[in-house]
Amino acid sequence: MPIVNIQMMEGRTDEQKAALIRQVTDAVMSAISSPEESIRVLLQEIPKKHFGISGVPADQLGR
Template sequence: MPVIQVNMIEGRSEKQKEALIQELTEACYKAISAPHESVRVLINEIPKKHYGIGGKTAEKLGR
C-alpha cells in the first residue's frame, strides 16, 4: 500500500486538494501499477507563519 505525504503551505481550496489526491493516485498507478484503492495520500497543511523561505516566513513574504 503506497502512502504519499504532501507538505504544503495552507490556502488551497478543497477542490484543488481533491485534484491533487486524484492526480497523485493516478501517477502512482501509472508508475508502479498500484491499484487505485490501495494508494493513500496524506496532505499536511503548514500555516504560513510556520513555513520558512529564505529566512523569512511565507506569511511575511506574502505567499
C-alpha cells in the same frame, strides 16, 4: 500499500486539494501498477507563519 505524504503551505481550495489527491493517485497507479484502492495520499498543510522561505516566514513575504 503506497503512502504519499505531501507537505504544503496552507491556502489551497478544497477543489485544488481534491484534484491533487486524484492526480497523485493516478500517477502512482501508472508508475508502479498499484491498485487504486491500496493508495493513500496524505496532505499536511503548514500555516504560512510556520513555513520559512529564504529565512523569512511566508506570511511576512505576503505569500
